[in-house]
Amino acid sequence: MASVASQDAVTLKTARRRAWFQWNEYTLTIILFLLPTVFFMTVFVVWPIISSFELSLYKWNGIDPVRTPIGLDNWTRLLQDQIFWRAFGNNLVVVVLSIAIQMPLGMLLAIMLERAGRRLIYRIFKTVYFFPMLMSSVAIGILFKYIYDPSFGLINQFLKGVGLEGQSWLGEPNLALVAVIAVICWQYTPFYMILFLAALNGISEELRDAALIDGANQPQYYRFIALPLVRGTLRTAVILSLIGSLKYFDLIWVMTEGGPSNASELMATYMYKKAFPSFEMGYGSTVASALFIIVMVIALASLFLTRRFETEV
Amino acid sequence: MATLKYLPGRAAVFIFALVWLVIAGMPFYFMAMTGFKGRFELFSGGSVFDFPKAASLENFQDVLTRGTFFRYLSNSVIVVAVSVALILLFSAMASYVFARIPFRLNRPLFGLIVAGLVIPLHVTLIPVYLLTKQIGLYDSLWALLGPYVAFNLPLSIFILTEFMRAIPRELEEAARIDGSGPMLTFWRVILPLSTPGLATLAIYNAVALWNEFVFAFVLITSPEYRPLPLAIWEYQGEYSMNIPAIMAVLTLSALPLVLIYIVGQERVIKGIMAGALK
Numbered sequence: 404m405a406s407v408a409s410q411d412a413v414t415l416k417t418a419r420r421r422a423w424f425q426w427n428e429y430t431l432t433i434i435l436f437l438l439p440t441v442f443f444m445t446v447f448v449v450w451p452i453i454s455s456f457e458l459s460l461y462k463w464n465g466i467d468p469v470r471t472p473i474g475l476d477n478w479t480r481l482l483q484d485q486i487f488w489r490a491f492g493n494n495l496v497v498v499v500l501s502i503a504i505q506m507p508l509g510m511l512l513a514i515m516l517e518r519a520g521r522r523l524i525y526r527i528f529k530t531v532y533f534f535p536m537l538m539s540s541v542a543i544g545i546l547f548k549y550i551y552d553p554s555f556g557l558i559n560q561f562l563k564g565v566g567l568e569g570q571s572w573l574g575e576p577n578l579a580l581v582a583v584i585a586v587i588c589w590q591y592t593p594f595y596m597i598l599f600l601a602a603l604n605g606i607s608e609e610l611r612d613a614a615l616i617d618g619a620n621q622p623q624y625y626r627f628i629a630l631p632l633v634r635g636t637l638r639t640a641v642i643l644s645l646i647g648s649l650k651y652f653d654l655i656w657v658m659t660e661g662g663p664s665n666a667s668e669l670m671a672t673y674m675y676k677k678a679f680p681s682f683e684m685g686y687g688s689t690v691a692s693a694l695f696i697i698v699m700v701i702a703l704a705s706l707f708l709t710r711r712f713e714t715e716v
Numbered sequence: 717m718a719t720l721k722y723l724p725g726r727a728a729v730f731i732f733a734l735v736w737l738v739i740a741g742m743p744f745y746f747m748a749m750t751g752f753k754g755r756f757e758l759f760s761g762g763s764v765f766d767f768p769k770a771a772s773l774e775n776f777q778d779v780l781t782r783g784t785f786f787r788y789l790s791n792s793v794i795v796v797a798v799s800v801a802l803i804l805l806f807s808a809m810a811s812y813v814f815a816r817i818p819f820r821l822n823r824p825l826f827g828l829i830v831a832g833l834v835i836p837l838h839v840t841l842i843p844v845y846l847l848t849k850q851i852g853l854y855d856s857l858w859a860l861l862g863p864y865v866a867f868n869l870p871l872s873i874f875i876l877t878e879f880m881r882a883i884p885r886e887l888e889e890a891a892r893i894d895g896s897g898p899m900l901t902f903w904r905v906i907l908p909l910s911t912p913g914l915a916t917l918a919i920y921n922a923v924a925l926w927n928e929f930v931f932a933f934v935l936i937t938s939p940e941y942r943p944l945p946l947a948i949w950e951y952q953g954e955y956s957m958n959i960p961a962i963m964a965v966l967t968l969s970a971l972p973l974v975l976i977y978i979v980g981q982e983r984v985i986k987g988i989m990a991g992a993l994k
Contacts, residue, residue, distance in 0.1 A: 452835070533985060545949070547744075
């Protein structure tokens with residue numbers, strides 16, 4: 404790897420020694436080959452971000468030809484908007500619970516599958532375990548809406564069968580968010596399971612053999628040898644889960660639309676509600692821009708922190 | 717003796733495996749089973765766990781023949797196929813430049829595009845909606861192409877660039893000595909050698925776009941242009957009282973991917989995990 408990098412650096416240097424711009428076949432290739440990417444990224448990603456921030460300075464319903472400039476009013480409104488902060492808080496709950504539930508569960512399943520090796524029964528288990536990743540969030544949301552249904556749903560019928568009282572899972576403000584997070588965990592645990600399984604399989608056999616010969620038992624092997632070795636993968640998983648959870652939309656929208664009374668509102672669902680059904684394009688853009696800032700800050704912070712962590716350990 | 721000692725542990729592991737099998741599989745069982753039931757079977761006091769009283773294909777037939785399911789299916793196929801083709805072509809071109817041609821803006825541009833991985837698409841929703849209306853693409857399948865391509869380029873470029881960096885330079889140099897310019901080399905040498913990476917990315921992008929909801933939700937209103945995820949969402953709103961029919965729709969919409977998965981399990985898993993596994 405290092406030799407390739409230094410080789411790259413050498414070619415880069417010789418290229419720099421030449422004129423900054425030289426019209427030849429390579430320049431033409433660079434321009435032609437990057438053109439589609441730059442075009443799509445500019446029109447559909449970069450410009451919309453800038454435009455979002457600009458729109459946040461207006462009061463506008465999206466239809467009128469006239470947009471009323473109102474300075475930073477939308478932003479002061481956002482800072483005092485309790486529903487937005489509630490949505491932000493809910494997003495944090497989703498982040499924390501997702502990581503706290505999916506990572507250990509995914510790791511346990513991965514360890515189990517790794518130890519089982521290629522035994523047929525466990526291969527069937529693995530096939531089924533991955534099923535949730537094949538369905539769209541929309542389909543999963545609809546399916547679980549009926550599983551949570553107070554009268555015909557799977558869960559309440561099961562509870563009735565064992566003599567317990569059912570709940571209106573998605574209708575109770577203090578249950579809705581947890582009920583939705585349970586579905587998120589159901590959907591994404593297989594993702595982390597496969598991720599960890601690949602990492603565990605990447606550890607060399609000799610290392611395990613050596614540990615076992617030295618008298619370590621299986622739990623000790625995982626605790627003291629395997630887990631530290633897959634630390635990098637764990638870190639990746641946490642960052643993926645963190646950033647993914649902040650952007651969550653589809654499943655919540657289908658199951659609860661953020662309700663009841665904002666109990667399961669997330670930043671993304673709130674942004675959609677403000678912009679589209681209530682035609683507040685200006686304020687909707689403010690919420691969208693805030694979401695962008697929050698995600699970027701957290702993403703940069705986590706990258707920075709983990710990189711520092713890496714050098715320390 | 718040794719096996720006897722580990723027996724309780726093994727049993728516990730096996731029970732855990734079974735419990736998770738039920739948790740992961742039960743919703744699918746419920747979905748498929750209910751699809752075969754009669755419209756009022758759930759309401760007449762029967763348990764959801766029961767087998768259908770008179771298993772019938774009626775719901776599935778209804779969905780496939782009476783409704784517009786095939787219209788939605790073909791909408792999804794068209795928009796996913798065109799988007800994936802564009803994503804693969806554009807990302808291969810860009811990755812070739814990033815992996816092989818040194819120039820001053822190479823690293824900064826690459827970094828900028830990779831930063832696109834974390835951008836939440838919701839920040840672009842309102843401007844893209846307004847833009848689509850302005851240029852007259854609103855409420856058509858083509859409206860989805862732009863955002864679909866743009867939001868899937870960063871990951872594809874990131875993965876393909878790494879892939880192309882691993883291709884031995886000697887092959888390219890041989891081509892250059894034979895008088896092949898960069899574009900011809902890309903077409904004749906690099907692209908064919910990148911097929912495994914392209915295949916993985918094709919699966920990843922196809923699955924992601926097949927299930928995409930937000931942009932379709934915002935950019936399309938007419939029933940005839942709905943892709944599948946939007947269609948099943950609308951369907952659920954219209955037929956909310958006919959649970960077996962909805963379950964039949966869900967089963968049918970999940971079926972294509974499940975069938976592909978059963979045929980090529982390892983490839984599909986690798987494709988879906990492309991974002992996280994390298």
